Amino acid sequence: MRGILAALALAAFASVPAFAQDMDEEIVVTGARLESWERWPVPHTYVIRRADFAVVEVNIRNDTRDAGARGAEMTEALRRLEAGARRAGMTLALVDDDIGVVRRFSLQGAQQLMRPGGRSDTSALTIRLRTAVTAADTLESIHERVDRFVSGMPKPGRVEMSLGDTDLTMVNLEQYRASMLREIVAEARQVSQMGGGVAGVEIGGLENQVAFKRSSDLELVLFLPYQLSVSLSAPQP
Numbered sequence: 001m002r003g004i005l006a007a008l009a010l011a012a013f014a015s016v017p018a019f020a021q022d023m024d025e026e027i028v029v030t031g032a033r034l035e036s037w038e039r040w041p042v043p044h045t046y047v048i049r050r051a052d053f054a055v056v057e058v059n060i061r062n063d064t065r066d067a068g069a070r071g072a073e074m075t076e077a078l079r080r081l082e083a084g085a086r087r088a089g090m091t092l093a094l095v096d097d098d099i100g101v102v103r104r105f106s107l108q109g110a111q112q113l114m115r116p117g118g119r120s121d122t123s124a125l126t127i128r129l130r131t132a133v134t135a136a137d138t139l140e141s142i143h144e145r146v147d148r149f150v151s152g153m154p155k156p157g158r159v160e161m162s163l164g165d166t167d168l169t170m171v172n173l174e175q176y177r178a179s180m181l182r183e184i185v186a187e188a189r190q191v192s193q194m195g196g197g198v199a200g201v202e203i204g205g206l207e208n209q210v211a212f213k214r215s216s217d218l219e220l221v222l223f224l225p226y227q228l229s230v231s232l233s234a235p236q237p
Contacts, residue, residue, distance in 0.1 A: 008054065009144075017193070022140045022147050025170045025173075026052070026053070026086070026101065026102040026169050026170070026174070027101060027167050027169060027173055028055065028101070028167050029051065029103060029168050029169060029173075029214075030168045031115075039206070042213060042223055043224070043227075044187060044228075045180055045184050045226075046222060047180065047220055047222050047223075048219055049170065049176070049219065049220060050218055051133045051168035051219070051220060052132070052133060052170050053132055053133060053168070053170075054130070054133055054139075054166055054167070054168055055093055055095065055102065055128040055130045055166070055169055056146045056163055056165075056166045057126055057164030057165050058126065058129050058150060058161055058162075058164070058166070059125075059126050059127060059161065059162045059163070059164050060074065060077060060120065060126070060159060060160070060161055061075050061117050061122065061123070061159070061161070062077075062123050062157065063119070063121060063158055064158045070157075070158075071114075073158065073159050074111075074123055075160045076134055076157075076158065077094075077155060077161075078111075078125075078127075079086070080156070081129075082149065084149065084192070085149070090126065090131045091105065091130045091200075092110075092129060092130065093128040093130040094106075094109050094110065094127060109219055110125060110127055113125055113126070115187050126164065128167075129149070130143070131146060138217065138218070139166070139189075141167065143163075143166065143217055144186045146163060150163060168214075170220070173212070174209070174210055177210055177224065179226070180223070181206065184224065184226055185203070187228065188201045188228060190227075200230070201229070202229045203227070203228055204222055204226065205224065205226040205227050208224055208226070208233045210222055210223070211223055214236075
């Protein structure tokens, strides 16, 4: 039995380097990405963590008729937003919606996302305003902070700004893998030592990425979608 558990532990920890490329990524942990984990039940071993940041959609729209002037006003609005956010202790961000990863803001990257706003003389753009989630924050306080900042920003020309959805993000989800693996292996060892005809213990799913579910407005349950199975020995005659 000790040999089985040792092999399981070795296989579990050997899988960690496969995720090294994700160690510094900031992941959007609400929205479509959250829905992908809803089918998984939360196992016995998990951790609860507060989100690192909130990212709020800022919808920018401009209907200045002249295309050149309209583009210049949108660019100036982005510059002012970036500078103002820096002064307010926030940052602008772009989100790769396909994989749910937060990308560093750049003026060029934002301009590439600009699109027609429903009419030929209108342009629209959606970026994210990123603010740290503090211990004292509530979802309402975050909304108030962002709304106050955006409302107070000067809007060049015919630029308008409105807020959209709020998502939560976490940096380096995989940092929690090692501690959860230790707890899972300890749980398997405890089950194996219970006696009562336990012939073997197997752990499956340890190769999965760290999953998450929302447990409150600003907190998430993080877990590995693992399965612990027990085989029983035949009863002695």
